[in-house]
Amino acid sequence: MHHGLPAPGLCLAKREGGREPTRMVEALLSLRINGEPAHVAAPAHWTLLEVLRYRLDLIGSKQGCDKGDCGACTVQIDGEPVLACLTLAAAAQSRDIRTVEGLGWAPEAVEGCHPLQDAFDRWDAAQCGFCTPGILMSAEALLRKVGGVVTREQVREALAGNLCRCTGYTKIIDAVVDASEQLHAEREQPEQSTGT
């Protein structure tokens, strides 16, 4: 990973054994994130995850492995879940990028809270919460694609690329199915928690 204060216009690229680092000019990127334009300079080889986290301070997307193994960095590009750690930021230009920070702005959100986030909260589906943003982005894509109440099996398949080490997945599946039911109003209000 490369992150830190931008040296003005320059960044040191990874060098091959023994040679002095070579300086590389940053690229000016024009991205569209959560419906808004974002123009930012970053090294041309940076991934979308690096640009989101270390240039734009969109820290919701997480780095768990940096190799596409864990899914914690999942964002949506043109509506499809994508691993931001395996996507070059430059390749995401002129596409529609959506991160967890944008979930609360969706039309189905209530007071900045997406029904999925509300269901995760009610079910205690986030323990440490580190994998949760990525899971939410995969789950939201599933709910949109199915357009109705989802089955537990559909959730398992759609989220198979997202690792969670805390929950054993049970409450995440409960929450996603619940959210799909809330969105499609196919059952009575579930048991209310007493936390508030």
Add this chain to the structure above:
Amino acid sequence: MTDQAEPEVEWQLGKSHRKVDAMERMRGVTRYTDDIKLPGMLHCKILRSPHPHAKILRIDTSRAEAMDGVHAVITGEDLSTPYGIIPWTPDETALAVAKVCFVGDGVAAVAAVDEDTANAACEAIEVLYEPLPAYYDPEAALAGEHKINPYAKRGNLSKKVVLEFGDVDKGLAEADVVVAGDYYFEGTTHGAIEPHCAVAMVEPKGTLTVWSATQVSHYLHRELAKVLGRSAATIRVIQPPLGGAFGGKSEPFDLEFCVALLAIRTKRPVKCLYTREEVFYSHRGRHPMRMRYETGFRRDGTITGVSAKTFIDGGAYSSFGLVTTYYSGQLLCAPYEFPAYRFHSTRAYTNKPACGPKRGHGSVQPRFAIEVQLDKAAVELGIDPIELRRRNDIGPEGVTVNEFKIGSNGFLECLARVEAASDWTRRRAELPYGRGLGVAGSTYISGTNYPIYPNEMPQAAVQVCLDRSGRARVFSGANDIGQGSNTMLAVIVAQELGLALDDIRVLSADTDLCPVDLGAYSSRITLMVGNACLDAAQKLRRKVRAAVAKRWEIPSRRVTLIERRAMDLEDPSRSVPIAEAFNWAEADNGLLGEVGNYNTPKDRHGDYRGGTIGASPAYSFTAHVAEVEVDPDTGVVEVKHIWVAHDCGKALSRRIVEGQMEGSAYMGFGEALMERHDVDPGHNGVHIGPSLLDYRMPTFLDTPELHALIVEAPDAQGPYGAKEAGEGPLHPSIPAIANAIYDAVGVRLDALPFTPPKVLAAIEARRLREDADELPIFKAGRGRPDQSDRRSA
């Protein structure tokens, strides 16, 4: 508990709560350690050893220091004070001094303008090594002539414990059946999704602040002071919200010392974020153990004696290993009554990443062995395995053979719950060849009665303040690592003061702002910090009720605090908003703030050397039934269901307890079938797969249906009777699956993990013996596909 005259009203207790801090995590605004960004921040990388065992002859950092963008380089000599999480075994240094002991040992650290430059500078550091022979097996290391850890007292022995209670030889001699078995636990790691990360900054007045993804801020604080040679008063440790830990962040790591010293040297903030590969090499996960068990049984299934001999592979450093060595024997003496028990446990240093505590520290491995032993005895004696466990139940309010006092015990109810939920009796009799059910039980501690470093101060302390708007602030040193301990504290304060969880702000794990707490380990927080919090909250409750009673001219016992109001119990129409009640109490008493303390009982352990290690104020109990499907042609084991019943004393927050039970069962399942943490001796001791792809943690598709069944046997030692729930429910996962595999296909897997090649080999070996008429045909007539063909052939 609450005043005697007052009826118990469960306003918040036992409900399902929205956690106090989950929504910000889900909206992506929580700042974990790597999300901290400070002006002028530098980035640190650590150069690591490519050798499993070597002398360091020379380190030349001059080329690295001369590089543009490099601000400082440090080596072992700069941080040479040895430390260790256990004060009796300070056997590691932040960076290697004079020699390296495993592939991945830190040798030097760089602070540079960005990670690329820091990585390039690490490559420019020249280290001359003289390789030494490496040991990868504990018994070979004990016999070897080269000493791995220079601080070790004797050869490569890390710790040896020999304890005997009662007459074991007599117990085994009198047994009708003695089951003997050799078991092997290969070793697994934590796999928290957040990698370790630390940031350090020296404030203008000289205070060194270290933010770290740690689960033990207080111990980190102490070790930083020791190694850096400065007063703890000049150091502040903050644990930002944590992305999982499971024991993997429960001691200091090299990165914390490195960023601290580099921040002091450069006068700039410094961050270090481990790569996933570094997380695997830093490890401190579950110890490999080779275990030999002999267990004697009478014909009725009762145990007459247990003898265990265990070799523990410690890796390069002690970590918590002294405790692990005791725990490998000490934590086994419930839920079954052992009339006589002996264990020999020997931990050796090896040239591998150091092992330490992982969820269920020290006892998951021997629990696997003993629960399979019980299953073998049940088969041999023709007794139902659940019934055999019932007959050996130690019961509540007893004393174990190693002299630990047990309080409440809901083990029998745990067994009954999993038996009923899995439809055990009927289905076990009917399931065809290839499918089976297995049971296992366990116990675990709710914290330990003695802290890691001897002192007589409280084990936990909490400060609670009330304000005029009807809210509460809780200050606690406890580390919320995702398990929900901040919410647990809020539930207790809300229960006592009639508040909603939204009215409470919990500030935790900041050594400048919060009282000392020992941290998130050994499942201590709910019982210990919960008791301290209850103590403080009840003091405040008394003040608020007295102030209300005075104004209403009624006795205090008639006043209750509930639903954000103070209410007259005999005339519920009379009530005031809680804020007003707080204002009355503040008028009478001054600012409303109280501290609460908890210290452990000191009369519940054994009177012998080591008799305090593993003694706890209260013990949880668990039973699992696992259902498996084994493909006899491929050896692939699919776990379909795990029913997990856990006696947590009292569930303070129901869904959080269920989440701990499900997460525990999941983690044990992964260890049983998939996860392998090991190094490859054929490739110079490198890790066999230090990535989340190669280290196979179960995905959504792999994980069975998990059914959490809460059992409540309230314990007099716990807040409202509560005991632990975070670690105990893991233990039976592995043996329940092993026993279910036997029930499915009639083979014993005594070495973990149960990978398809091992399972297939065992199935084929049994078939050969069946064909030779040495063994009966397993589950004959119950869907055995090729039985008639082979018999007629």
